[in-house]
Amino acid sequence: MTKVLYNHNIQDEVLKAKKIAIIGYGSQGHAHALNLKESGFDVVVGLRKGKSWDKAVEDGVQVETVPDAVKQADVVMVLLPDERQPKIYEEQIKPNLEAGNALAFAHGFNIHFSQVEPPEDVDVFLVAPKGPGHLVRRTFEDGAGVPALYGVYQDATGQAAEVALAYAKGVGAGRAGILETSFQEETETDLFGEQAVLCGGITSLIKAGFETLTEAGYQPEVAYFECLHETKLIVDLLYEGGLAGMRYSISDTAQWGDFVSGPRVVNEDTKARMKDVLTDIQTGKFAKDWILENQANRPQFKAINTKENQHQIEKVGRELRELMPFVKQQSKKKKDVVTHGSR
Ligand SMILES: NC(=O)C1=CN([C@@H]2O[C@H](COP(=O)(O)OP(=O)(O)OC[C@H]3O[C@@H](n4cnc5c(N)ncnc54)[C@H](OP(=O)(O)O)[C@@H]3O)[C@@H](O)[C@H]2O)C=CC1
Numbered sequence: 001m002t003k004v005l006y007n008h009n010i011q012d013e014v015l016k017a018k019k020i021a022i023i024g025y026g027s028q029g030h031a032h033a034l035n036l037k038e039s040g041f042d043v044v045v046g047l048r049k050g051k052s053w054d055k056a057v058e059d060g061v062q063v064e065t066v067p068d069a070v071k072q073a074d075v076v077m078v079l080l081p082d083e084r085q086p087k088i089y090e091e092q093i094k095p096n097l098e099a100g101n102a103l104a105f106a107h108g109f110n111i112h113f114s115q116v117e118p119p120e121d122v123d124v125f126l127v128a129p130k131g132p133g134h135l136v137r138r139t140f141e142d143g144a145g146v147p148a149l150y151g152v153y154q155d156a157t158g159q160a161a162e163v164a165l166a167y168a169k170g171v172g173a174g175r176a177g178i179l180e181t182s183f184q185e186e187t188e189t190d191l192f193g194e195q196a197v198l199c200g201g202i203t204s205l206i207k208a209g210f211e212t213l214t215e216a217g218y219q220p221e222v223a224y225f226e227c228l229h230e231t232k233l234i235v236d237l238l239y240e241g242g243l244a245g246m247r248y249s250i251s252d253t254a255q256w257g258d259f260v261s262g263p264r265v266v267n268e269d270t271k272a273r274m275k276d277v278l279t280d281i282q283t284g285k286f287a288k289d290w291i292l293e294n295q296a297n298r299p300q301f302k303a304i305n306t307k308e309n310q311h312q313i314e315k316v317g318r319e320l321r322e323l324m325p326f327v328k329q330q331s332k333k334k335k336d337v338v339t340h341g342s343r
């Protein structure tokens, strides 16, 4: 079995002596900055003036412009949107990096697809939490953690892996498990997971189920509870106990339906399409299309996003969630920004 590291396996003194700049204060940025700070590390956040700047100030972290934060830091973690990283790196980060600094990422996209080309005299590593930033923060506050991958692309100082592991421990990943990876493996598996299973796969499955029921004349509210709301409750059981743990809690009727009908919906054809998705990621086609989409100011992204937000499942869901205040309670309590559509 691959070696999984936990807090007791990791020495973090090497990072305690350094200053960490977190560039960006969105989903991952706020979680890394606050978790590291509360783990006893010296953190500065690099931003432009705006919404995130105001939130970081309100949260009590030191905030500077991106160039000033990079100048002060030994470790620079880039937590900007992937598509904006190359320009901001070239104009505001690279000119302020010094030999022996470390440049870090939470996703390997820009290094793996050569959109960011760092100087040879800095360390380059990734620490990629396997979970959404708001949950990286929430689980940390609850005394738990989200697992993370770490990987070294460039080791100029001979300390890159040690610093990366200390960083992963600081964000709370050592409570859940830390695994070594490469930039290639992290980038390709992360893109595949979010497209085929976690985000693209699950939203398409939910919508298809909802549409099948409503088109057959069933009430949209019933279809929403059946296909979307209950997904969380079933996924919680999967998270806690795997497939068998979930199947322990459901009826034998449901389990029999799971066995005989699940493979009618997700089958060898679906797997063949998943392999197509993986091929597009491995060949760089997905990355090229996404980069071009951004250069054209995101026409398809915006059009699809508008259409998705108008889907009947979203309309009925908004109405039903208003009547279940407890659903939003946790995120409100933790001051997460949860909006409709994109952040
Ligand atoms: N979202 C997630 O949970 C995960 C993300 N990742 C990776 O983490 C990285 C960050 O993603 P994510 O947290 O989703 O990003 P978000 O979109 O949530 O946050 C982006 C942050 O960057 C800031 N920003 C944007 N443009 C600029 C600019 N020109 N100058 C300064 N600051 C700017 C934004 O501030 P402002 O308010 O000013 O716009 C915001 O604080 C990506 O590499 C992503 O792949 C990895 C694992 C999971």
Ligand SMILES: CC[C@](O)(C(C)=O)C(=O)O
Pocket (backbone or CB within 6 Å): 129, 130, 131, 132, 133, 190, 193, 194, 198, 199
């Ligand atoms: C699943 C989506 C993700 O990869 C993540 C939260 O891990 C992302 O890029 O946001």
Ligand SMILES: [Mg+2]
Pocket (backbone or CB within 6 Å): 129, 130, 131, 190, 194
């Ligand atoms: Mg991910």
Ligand SMILES: [Mg+2]
Pocket (backbone or CB within 6 Å): 107, 190, 191, 194
């Ligand atoms: Mg991702």
